[in-house]
Amino acid sequence: MGLAGLLGGLMLILQARHSDRLAWLLVSLCCFSASLGKFSDNFITEPPALVFPLQQLREAGRPLTVVLMGLIIIIALLRPVRSSRQHFIPRPIIFIGLVQLVIFLKTLLFGDILFAFLAGLTFIGVVLMVTMGPRRWLEEEQGFERATRAIVMVGIIFVLANSYQAFFDIYPITFHHGQLLGTTGNPQFAAILLAVTIPSLLFLVEQPNTGIKAKFFWLGVLAIVMLALVLTGSRTGWLMGGITFFLFYRSKFGHLLRLGMLVAIVFAIFFYLFGQNFSSFETTLASAANKLFYGTNSRQEIWSILWRNFLDHPLFGVPLRGDRLFGYGENSWLGAAAALGIMGLTPLLLFGVSSGSMILRLYRLSGQTRLLFLQSSTVIAGLTSLLIGSIFEPFLLGNVTFSLIALFLYLSLGQHILNAAHKNVATTQYVYGIPPTDGGAHSHSEQARSAPWKSRKTFRPHPRV
Known part of the structure; x- marks a missing residue:
């Protein structure tokens, strides 16, 4: 076999x-x-x-x-490699990695050392798999x-x-x-x-x-x-x-x-x-x-217990009961607060903020063409539904689950759309001699609204002389 x-x-x-x-x-x-x-x-x-x-x-x-x-x-x-474009890890994935780092350190210091390394390596494998595989393959036709x-x-x-x-x-x-x-x-x-x-x-x-x-x-x-x-x-x-x-x-x-x-x-x-x-x-x-x-509502009592645990142990969370972390409850956010304290909740909140920022940027881009609307709406709906689901299930704290891999895939799709839009804006600026702005992603999206490439009609710019 x-x-x-x-x-x-x-x-x-x-x-x-x-x-x-x-x-x-x-x-x-x-x-x-x-x-x-x-x-x-x-x-x-x-x-x-x-x-x-x-x-x-x-x-x-x-x-x-x-x-x-x-x-x-x-x-x-x-x-x-069919594209020379650099493939950056989406920022929300980095913040999820910081949450896993806190879990790793707490398990390493107070729990099973072998389990801590196995869980950490498994999560690293998930990140490598998504960023080296699907994240790059998105650039292909x-x-x-x-x-x-x-x-x-x-x-x-x-x-x-x-x-x-x-x-x-x-x-x-x-x-x-x-x-x-x-x-x-x-x-x-x-x-x-x-x-x-x-x-x-x-x-x-x-x-x-x-x-x-x-x-x-x-x-x-x-x-x-x-x-x-x-x-x-x-x-x-x-x-x-x-x-x-x-x-x-x-x-x-x-x-x-x-x-x-x-x-x-x-x-x-x-x-x-x-x-x-x-x-x-x-x-x-x-x-x-x-x-x-x-x-009936079966989560209210569990959420109350998680909140009380966070108030009792606000910095590093509740002590380990055994060789690994348990008891995340049915909420990723309260589970992180109760099990990891402020040290784990902070990067998780930053993950939420960065994911929300990606959703808003995609929303601003979605009105330019029908295809871009469909692509942006796919990612907006996927990310939003997963963020809502994380309120009722603790999958954001897992290391190798379908929900987490799907979240990374949707984040990669969103980053791909934003990178493509950024590239199109840069191309328009080069062709028409538009000076670059220093306003970050918002300035790029504002520039894209008036760019000729956003038109529904086929646009072929003349080469610069």
Whole structure:
């Protein structure tokens, strides 16, 4: 098995060196493997087993993710660099790295030294994988579209894997109060995975060069993702999805209504064809709807405890209870305050500020062309929904999770758009002899509003004499 895995890895490296689609597919597989998990609580220590090979994949989730990250890094090193542009790490990722540094130091000083190094190296691997691979590949032709396809592919793999499991036995993926937890081991994690794919799906549906057949295909995928999101019974997931639709169609609610009608039609067709044949599916849907509309607030008490812990230990957070940090609760921000104190909360707040700054800059650029509006709206919706989700789940404090990798991918997409806009402004200044400004990003965006390249018409500047 080890030799077969080694040979398979070498073949993937050789093929992905020259295949953009295969390289992005590896990114999707890495994201999906990072989402694999097992449910456990005080009463259930071992969840029901999945069918082959899903059970084996779930057991090997973390090692498999590390292996795939290594393959992507190697492929990124071997692939020819097709752009001379410098690839800076987005600033929000740097601040998340500082939070991880505080976690590393606290675990190193007061907990398990080996675990501290393993967790730190794993996070460094995630950053290297995203910045050396997808971050560079965005500069290639159709890089943005392929990145969104890679994110959507994670949702498609999730739906296919859990449909395969449900065909044989739906209970192992819905045993927790009838909610869909799937291969993630948690209904909240499943909902976040599905919600994160929606911005990229909307981009693929709305982009100008999408054919009618492809548009209906992506609409069908969107409807299935929305159905799966309903089955999770997660209000967090629905909040993230609702924010995504609102931000993406913030200026064209007519399009949103038409899209809603099409998705409703797909829903109706699905229930007509399959709803009467799966009684367990109907039970799951009823349980999820009951949780969605009548569930109680289970986070208020936990958040109060986290806040009191921060007030009792404001500088470095609560002392470790064991060999590593636990008890982040269901909030990334309060979890950082309680576990890390001001030392960890400060860089996390800076991450939030820098992410908000990127969103505002993208919003200012979004009105220049239709394609730029779609690209900017994809990132704005993706980042905003993840920031909202971080209020209800502590994924900002993890080191290798799907939510964190997806966040880094959307940040890379946003940085790519801003860099491209900055380059276009610089080109316009060179062609027309416009003196550069010292006003930073805001001055560049103001200059871009009057630049000829923003026109909807094809513009070909005359060369300078």
